[in-house]
Amino acid sequence: MKINTRLKALGDLVDDNTVCLDVGCDHALLDIYLVESKRNIKAIASDIAEGPLEHARYNIKKEKLEGQIEVRLGSGLDTFTNDIDTVIISGMGGRNMIGIFKNNMKKLKKIETLILSPNNYQEDVKRFICKNGFMIEDEVFVREKKFIYQIIKFKKGKKSYTKRQYFFGPIFLIKKGELFTEYYQRELKSREILLDFLPKRFHFKRFKVKQEIKAIKEELNITK
Numbered sequence: 001m002k003i004n005t006r007l008k009a010l011g012d013l014v015d016d017n018t019v020c021l022d023v024g025c026d027h028a029l030l031d032i033y034l035v036e037s038k039r040n041i042k043a044i045a046s047d048i049a050e051g052p053l054e055h056a057r058y059n060i061k062k063e064k065l066e067g068q069i070e071v072r073l074g075s076g077l078d079t080f081t082n083d084i085d086t087v088i089i090s091g092m093g094g095r096n097m098i099g100i101f102k103n104n105m106k107k108l109k110k111i112e113t114l115i116l117s118p119n120n121y122q123e124d125v126k127r128f129i130c131k132n133g134f135m136i137e138d139e140v141f142v143r144e145k146k147f148i149y150q151i152i153k154f155k156k157g158k159k160s161y162t163k164r165q166y167f168f169g170p171i172f173l174i175k176k177g178e179l180f181t182e183y184y185q186r187e188l189k190s191r192e193i194l195l196d197f198l199p200k201r202f203h204f205k206r207f208k209v210k211q212e213i214k215a216i217k218e219e220l221n222i223t224k
């Protein structure tokens with residue numbers, strides 16, 4: 001079954017020999033890729049809505065993978081059971097993701113590996129997850145059509161990060177590369193536009209955006 005670059009990049013971060021919960025599975029294409037390309041994976045494809053799950057069941061049946069992929073209806077971590085070690089959430093806003101974890105803090109503590117690809121508020125997600133017993137093991141940028149996505153792999157553990165590491169990503173700062181530069185060039189442009197439109201009375205927000213512009217320019221060696 002055909003899978004896009006973004007979902008493939010997510011799947012490639014999953015360890016062999018794991019039980020994975022895909023929260024917000026939609027079509028279950030990621031789960032199909034996982035069991036077909038990794039060793040000894042059991043996948044649980046879960047979604048809050050019945051519509052996507054019907055689509056998921058159809059795809060799973062077509063690939064004859066009913067024995068390896070289970071389908072569960074439910075919100076967020078409500079479908080988590082103790083046999084699961086890896087949780088994947090992608091294609092949602094960062095604040096929605098944080099809400100999912102806040103609703104089920106006890107279950108969050110039981111997870112070994114988290115693979116998240118928030119569409120926005122990535123820094124907030126990193127801060128929240130790392131303050132709740134995880135450290136960042138890997139970070140990947142992936143280009144899909146005109147977008148560049150961040151994927152973050154967390155492992156249970158404790159590590160402290162600087163403000164710069166939370167903002168840019170501790171692993172991204174080591175790897176850098178072409179997509180890192182392009183991603184932050186876009187972030188810089190969007191902040192410069194935002195600053196032009198932000199009324200002067202929003203002192204704190206303007207200060208924050210200016211600080212971020214300064215940090216991005218320093219990181220990208222932009223002097224003007």
Ligand SMILES: C[S@@+](CC[C@H](N)C(=O)[O-])C[C@H]1O[C@@H](n2cnc3c(N)ncnc32)[C@H](O)[C@@H]1O
Pocket residue numbers: 007023024025026027046047048049052074075076089090091092100
């Ligand atoms: C944009 S799709 C993303 C699908 C896939 N994960 C991906 O990255 O392509 C978002 C999916 O998340 C589901 N969803 C939204 N909120 C959810 C929640 N709280 N719990 C479980 N699923 C949720 C939606 O029903 C939808 O199928």
